[in-house]
Amino acid sequence: MPHELPKAYEPGAIETRWADYWIKEKLFSVPTPPPGETRPVFTLLLPPPNVTGRLHMGHMLNQTQMDIIVRWHRMRGFITLWLPGTDHAGIATQMMVEKQLEKEGKKRREMGREKFVERVWDWKKHYGGAILDQMKRLGASVDWDREYFTMDDNLSHAVREVFVRLYEEGLIYRGNYIVNWCPWHETAISDLEVKHEDVAGKLWEIRYPVIGTNEFITVATTRPETMLGDAAIAVNAKDERYTHLHGKKVLLPLMKREIPIITDELAQPEFGTGAVKVTPAHDPNDFEAGKRHDLPEINVMDARAHMNQNAGAYAGLDRFEARKRVLHDLREQGYLVAEKDYVLAIGKCERCGTVIEPRLSEQWFVKIQPLADRAKEAVESGEITIVPENYRTIYLNWMNNIHDWCVSRQLWWGHRIPAWTCAGCKEVIVAREAPAKCPKCGGAKLEQVSDVLDTWFSSGLLPFTTLGWPEKTRDQAVFYPTTLLITAYEILFFWVARMIMFGCHFMQGHEQDAAIKKASGWGDKKNDSVPFRQVYIHALVRDAERQKMSKTKGNVVDPLDVIERFGTDATRFTLAAMAAPGTDIAFNESRTDGYRAFANKIWNAARFMFMNVDRIEPGLRPGTAEGGCLHMGVGGFGAATLEDRWILSRFNRVAAEVNDALATYRFHEAANRIYDFFWGEFCDWYLELIKPRLNFEEGADKRTAQAACANLVNLFDASLRLLHPVMPFITEEIWQAIYEGKAPAKSIALVQYPQADQKQFDLAAETEMAILQDLIVSVRNLRAELRVEPKVKVPIQVFAHEPSIRTMIEHNRGAVERLASVEKIMFVETSLSKLAGARGTARFDVHVVYERKIDVSAECERLKKELEKLDKGVGSGQRQLGNEQFLAKAPPAVVENLRRQQQELAVLKEKTLSKMKELGCQ
C-alpha cells in the first residue's frame, strides 16, 4: 500500500491519536518484576501536581525532561517505572472550594466540617486531576495503572503510621509556640510558606514613662498595636545609658499597666534607642525573652487578627485599624516621639498574600534536627547526588539552619492528625486508630484533634508509601530507592528535603534487590534508604521578557495553547533545546515556531523516503538494527559510497553525543545535536547526494537505487529512534508508517535506542566529505560573487593538491555538478588561487570559468571589508609567530596550524589586493 502523507505536517490529529493509543495499549504499565529479574531498573516519581492544578509551562518543562529521560531508559532496556499521582494540596484545595461556596452564598463554618469535606471530595471526583488529563496530551509515558492520590486509603494509613511512630520516638511534639499565622486562612503555616517582601514602612518611637522618675524610656516598633500586649521593656545589661533604670518599672501607655524593665540580650545597644518593648505573645524573639524572664504571654488578637478583650478599648478592631487608633491616641497623649521611614521585610502568606501575624498557639511540631542530620549526611556522602552541583551547597546550608517544622494546620481538608483528647482527663492520645477509651482515666469521651497535617507531610513520604509501605513489598525491593527526581528549585526544601529526611528515617535498613541494584549500576552504593539516588533541579520557565509568569501579571503562557498552535513535539523540543542547566528559560514562541518547521522538515523527508520506497522497493522495511546501529550495504546491495560511509559515521558520532548528553541531563545539547544532524547533514547533504542514485531510469540497473533506498530507510528508522524521547509523536507516526503494520513492537517507544558503534566511525570518509562539501560551497560562493545567472551551469577548473583528492572528486563528479550547478569539471596541474573567480584552500584550488558582471563600487566595498578582516587575522598571526615564547611553549600542532592558516590568509590577502587593483578600487 503506498504511503500517502499530507504535504504539510499537521500535529493535532496525529498527537491525540498516539497519546490515546499508548494509554489504551498500556504500553507504559509496569507489573512488579518477580524475583530473579536481572534487568536494570529505572524509577521516577512524578512530583504530584495539585489536584486543583492546571498545567503551566513549569509542569510542561518538568514533564518533558522526565519523559525524555524515561523514554530513553525504557528504550535502553531498563524496567522503567514512572509513577503518577496528585496531591490533595490542603490549603489550595480548601481555599478553592471555599471560594466556590462563597459564590453560592454558603460558608464553610456554617456547613460544618463533615459536609464541607464531603463537598471537597465531591469536587475532587468531578473536576480533580484535570491536570493529569492535560499531561496525557504531552505524551507523558507514565504508568497510569499505578496512579495515586495522596488521600487514598492506603496512603492515609501510611501517614498515620508515620505520625504515630515519630511521636513514639519523640520526634513529634505538641506545644504552645509562636507560629506563622495566616489570619485569612486562620491557620498556622510553616516558615517556608511565608514569602518575605521588602516594603517601605514606618518605624515608630514610643516613650514609656518610668515610674517613680520624670524619665521616659523610648522604644521603637514597626507594629505599634502589639504594645497593648507588652510585658516588659528590655535593655542590654552592658548599655550604660540605662544602668540607672535597672529594676524599675514603666507604665504602659494606653493600657495603664505596670511592666518591668528587664536586662536581656534581646536589646542591642547599637539599634535604635537600645531599648526594646517585649511582647511575648506576638513576636518569636520576645517569646523567647519572655520565657527567660517568666513574663506573662498576653495575646491581644484573635484568629482573624482582630484585637481581643485583652486589648482593652481596642477590642474588636482589625489589627491595622487598631494600629491607626493606637498611633492616634499615643500622639494625642504625647507618647509618640517619632515616626521614621523604614524599609521592612514583611511576611505574607504565599497563598493569599495576607500579612502574616506571629501567633502564640498550640501546634504540633516535628523535631527536625535528628532527621536533618541524616538527610545532610546522605548528600554529603554522595549517596544522593544533586545536579547542578551548586544546589548541593544550597541544600546543605538550609539543612544547617533548619528549625522545627510546624506540621499542624487549622484546616479541614487533609490528613487529620491521629490524636484524640480525653474529655475527662484532658490527656492527648496519639494512636493509629481511634481508641475506645482513655488509657489514663478510662473515660470513653474522646474527641479527635481537629487539626490536619501540612500537605508536604504526606507528599514527603511518597517515594515509599506509593510502593506499599508500611508493608514490606516486592515493589519496594525492586523500585526503591527511586533512581532520579526531576524537579523545580522552588520545592527543593518543601518536598525534596523532606523526602530525604523521611526516606532515610523510615527506610533505614532497607536493601534493594541485589541483582537489580547491580544491574542498574548502583552496586557500590551502600545506603539504600535514600528516597532517590539523584536529583536533577531544572530551571524556571519565564516569559519572553524574562519575567516570572504569574496570574496577577497576566503573562502566563498556557502550554496547551502553544501545543494547539505548534504541536506538542515542537513545544517539547523548544523546552528541551532551551534547557541549558542552571539558567532560566525565557519562553519564546519564535523558537517553537522554528521547531514546528523542524517537525515539518522531518515529515517531508519522510514523504521523500516513502515516495522512493513505493516506487523502487515497495514493502521495504528497515533491516536488523543490531545494537541499535545501522547495517548499510548489506543484502547484496553493493559497496557503500562516500556519502553512505560519511552519514553512517556521522550518525554514530551523533548517537554517542546524544547518549552522553542525556546521561548528564544536557537536554539542550541532545536536542541540538539531533537537529543539526537531521537537518544540516541528513537532509541538506545526504538526501541531496543520493537523489541521482534514486532517480534511476526505466530499464537501467535498479540495484544502485535499491541500495540507496535501503540505506535511506535504515538511517531514517535509526534517526527516528534517536529523536523519539524528545519528539515522541511524529517519530511514532512515521515509524509506524515505515513498518506498515508489521512493526517489530507495538511502539517505537519499545524498541532499542541507538547506541554508537565505534567501528562505524570513519574518519577518512568524514575528511573526504568535508573536502567535497568545501568544494561545492566554494563554487556556490564564487558563482554568487561572479553574479552567475541562477540557471546557468558553468565549467570549473580544479587543481587538486594531492592525487587522492583528485580521485575523490572524480568519483563524486556528479555531486559537484548537481549541487553546485557545474557544467563540467576540468582538472589542471597548476595553482589557480590567484585568478579572479577562484578560491584556494589547503586541499584544492577551484576556478569558476565565467566572465563576471560586477557592480564595481559594491564589489570594492565588499573587498575592502574582507581585506580588513584578513589584515586583522594576518596581524595577530604574525605577532604570535614572531613571539619566541609562543614558539617555545605552545604545542607544536597549534603552531603548525597557525603557520598553515597564515599561508592561506596571505594568499587570500594577495588575491583580494590584486582583485581590488584590477577593479580600480580606491
Next chain:
RNA sequence: GGGCGGUUAGCUCAGCUUGGUUAGAGCGCCUGCCUUACAAGCAGGAGGUCGCAGGUUCGAGUCCUGCACUGCCCACCA
C-alpha cells in the same frame, strides 16, 4: 544581612567544566531561486572590540580579582 545566577549578533540563546581555526544557532533582515520531499523550503549574504577594569598565560569569550547593571533565593533584629 548572607548566598546564587545572568550580562556574547536587532531579538532569544549556545559556547566557559578541559584556554588554541576567521566566536556559532534559531528568529528577524538583505539578495536570488516555486531545483517534482519540504516556500514551514533551498542557495548566498550583512550583522558581534563576547558588560567594564585589572591580573595569570606564549595565547583569554573561556581561568583569577575587583566593579557595574540585572534577576533570584535564604534571613525571627525592634
